[in-house]
Amino acid sequence: xxxxxxxxxxxxxxxxxxxxxxxxxxxxxxxxxxxxxxxxxxxxxxxxxxxxxxxxxxxxxxxxxxxxxxxxxxxxxxxxxxxxxxxxxxxxxxxxxxxxxxxxxxxxxxxxxxxxxxxxxxxxxxxxxxxxxxxxxxxxxxxxxxxxxxxxxxxxxxxxxxxxxxxxxxxxxxxxxxxxxxxxxxxxxxxxxxxxxxxxxxxxxxxxxxxxxxxxxxxx
Amino acid sequence: xxxxxxxxxxxxxxxxxxxxxxxxxxxxxxxxxxxxxxxxxxxxxxxxxxxxxxxxxxxxxxxxxxxxxxxxxxxxxxxxxxxxxxxxxxxxxxxxxxxxxxxxxxxxxxxxxxxxxxxxxxxxxxxxxxxxxxxxxxxxxxxxxxxxxxxxxxxxxxxxxxxxxxxxxxxxxxxxxxxxxxxxxxxxxxxxxxxxxxxxxxxxxxxxxxxxxxxxxxxxxxxxxxxxxxxxxxxxxxxxxxxxxxxxxxxxxxxxxxxxxxxxxxxxxxxxxxxxxxxxxxxxxxxxxxxxxxxxxxxxxxxxxxxxxxxxxxxxxxxxxxxxxxxxxxxxxxxxxxxxxxx
Numbered sequence: 001x002x003x004x005x006x007x008x009x010x011x012x013x014x015x016x017x018x019x020x021x022x023x024x025x026x027x028x029x030x031x032x033x034x035x036x037x038x039x040x041x042x043x044x045x046x047x048x049x050x051x052x053x054x055x056x057x058x059x060x061x062x063x064x065x066x067x068x069x070x071x072x073x074x075x076x077x078x079x080x081x082x083x084x085x086x087x088x089x090x091x092x093x094x095x096x097x098x099x100x101x102x103x104x105x106x107x108x109x110x111x112x113x114x115x116x117x118x119x120x121x122x123x124x125x126x127x128x129x130x131x132x133x134x135x136x137x138x139x140x141x142x143x144x145x146x147x148x149x150x151x152x153x154x155x156x157x158x159x160x161x162x163x164x165x166x167x168x169x170x171x172x173x174x175x176x177x178x179x180x181x182x183x184x185x186x187x188x189x190x191x192x193x194x195x196x197x198x199x200x201x202x203x204x205x206x207x208x209x210x211x212x213x214x215x216x217x218x219x220x
Numbered sequence: 221x222x223x224x225x226x227x228x229x230x231x232x233x234x235x236x237x238x239x240x241x242x243x244x245x246x247x248x249x250x251x252x253x254x255x256x257x258x259x260x261x262x263x264x265x266x267x268x269x270x271x272x273x274x275x276x277x278x279x280x281x282x283x284x285x286x287x288x289x290x291x292x293x294x295x296x297x298x299x300x301x302x303x304x305x306x307x308x309x310x311x312x313x314x315x316x317x318x319x320x321x322x323x324x325x326x327x328x329x330x331x332x333x334x335x336x337x338x339x340x341x342x343x344x345x346x347x348x349x350x351x352x353x354x355x356x357x358x359x360x361x362x363x364x365x366x367x368x369x370x371x372x373x374x375x376x377x378x379x380x381x382x383x384x385x386x387x388x389x390x391x392x393x394x395x396x397x398x399x400x401x402x403x404x405x406x407x408x409x410x411x412x413x414x415x416x417x418x419x420x421x422x423x424x425x426x427x428x429x430x431x432x433x434x435x436x437x438x439x440x441x442x443x444x445x446x447x448x449x450x451x452x453x454x455x456x457x458x459x460x461x462x463x464x465x466x467x468x469x470x471x472x473x474x475x476x477x478x479x480x481x482x483x484x485x486x487x488x489x490x491x492x493x494x495x496x497x498x499x500x501x502x503x504x505x506x507x508x509x510x511x512x513x514x515x516x517x518x519x520x521x522x523x524x525x526x527x528x529x530x531x532x533x534x535x536x537x538x539x540x541x542x543x544x545x546x547x548x549x550x551x552x553x554x555x556x557x558x559x560x561x562x563x
Contacts, residue, residue, distance in 0.1 A: 087316075088240060088243070091240070091312045091315065091316060092243065092245060092248045092312070094312060094315065095248060095251050095252065095255065095310075095312045096247055096248060096251040098251070098255065098310045099250070099251030099252070099254040099255050099310075100251070102254055102255060102258050102310060103254055106258070
């Protein structure tokens with residue numbers, strides 16, 4: 001009943017607003033006092049911080065209609081009170097907030113690590129296939145070249161890698177030949193992925209769209 | 221119905237003597253457990269990183285150049301500092317102590333918080349003022365402050381760009397030079413007035429009001445009383461009170477904190493012989509000669525007021541009776557417009 005009265009006494013600008021939160025069960029704990037907490041201040045232009053000379057201008061001070069609305073709704077009895085915490089309560093709130101965000105970041109990190117692990121494992125398997133020799137055991141690895149006397153590594157030598165390549169394991173016969181990496185080539189085949197669609201339309205699948213939406217200059 | 225939750229009522233019944241960490245709110249206690257576990261993880265990571273650093277330092281021969289090794293060590297140490305901050309930054313007590321202004325600046329987390337706070341307002345303010353008043357291109361080509369500098373005269377803080385009364389600035393100020401990174405350093409402090417009018421040449425020149433080298437500061441001991449510095453080993457020019465003669469535009473007084481490389485001391489005899497004069501002191505040349513890096517800046521202004529004549533008299537500066545006036549610009553001779561245009 002009380003609430004109805006309040007609503008009826010409110011002007012029409014208020015009652016039509018759809019976003020007004022209508023707290024059904026709980027009445028606000030602290031009602032603003034009956035006095036208007038925002039006394040009308042002299043204001044000539046909207047959002048001006050300059051005080052206007054009241055004595056010179058006899059007429060009533062104009063006020064921006066938006067400012068009036070904001071003040072009216074802030075002072076209205078069914079507007080919920082602002083969220084104010086005591087020091088300790090604010091600190092507790094902050095603690096819980098930080099803990100929640102820490103937890104979220106931990107979950108995110110775990111997921112990232114898991115994806116990384118899967119990717120690395122798949123990459124390792126592909127690499128093993130690629131270097132698999134004819135006999136199914138032999139494989140080659142690049143060994144780091146011998147360091148100089150001062151402890152530095154000759155960059156040129158490391159990049160050439162010619163003499164750094166050694167054969168480890170197997171009979172050593174697996175090197176070379178057309179059988180080297182056959183399984184890898186088979187695994188990398190993209191058959192049946194772009195069925196019916198010309199391969200030219202393919203783009204490596206990413207999470208986000210490309211920077212250029214369409215390649216207009218493309219010609220077959 | 222009673223007011224408040226069951227736990228709140230229980231906490232209130234115990235009395236106000238419960239320490240903050242032990243307040244019996246379930247969600248709060250669970251949150252603290254999560255944060256503590258996170259902290260332990262960070263501490264473990266710090267240990268791991270330290271062991272890695274020790275291993276890398278001991279590694280002989282290192283596959284790469286010594287510069288590469290130093291770079292890697294540097295970035296690893298930086299990462300340790302980051303982890304140290306991250307270990308404590310979620311602690312509510314740290315936040316509370318910092319907000320009370322009781323943070324211990326020897327600890328990385330408080331230094332980090334203080335740096336963030338300084339950068340959020342005070343640094344923006346001083347940068348705005350020195351750019352607006354053209355301190356930066358006039359005195360030094362560029363500055364990127366990393367040290368918080370506040371100036372106070374007789375206990376009154378001079379905010380960046382404030383007009384300070386001449387009687388107030390008669391005594392040397394107390395500077396608070398607050399660095400935010402670890403360790404001690406030696407700095408040079410220079411107070412320069414770039415607005416000294418020279419009527420004969422119709423220009424302005426610089427004047428040094430204070431110059432001291434080899435001032436040792438650290439995050440925990442930031443206060444520097446300019447009047448108390450050692451005359452033999454530190455002060456090159458003692459404090460000359462700022463003054464502006466009558467009729468001159470306001471004078472900018474820029475306070476610069478310049479960091480000396482490493483812990484090298486500036487040789488005062490060299491400094492004196494090369495920049496002996498107060499008048500015509502140019503900070504650019506001085507900083508280049510002694511390889512000083514500008515790290516902190518402050519600014520205040522002075523203008524002619526009632527006390528200036530007395531201040532100048534007591535400091536033994538002549539010229540208090542001179543009044544500067546603008547040269548009268550003769551108007552252009554009247555030229556009659558063409559009458560045919562006024563039909």
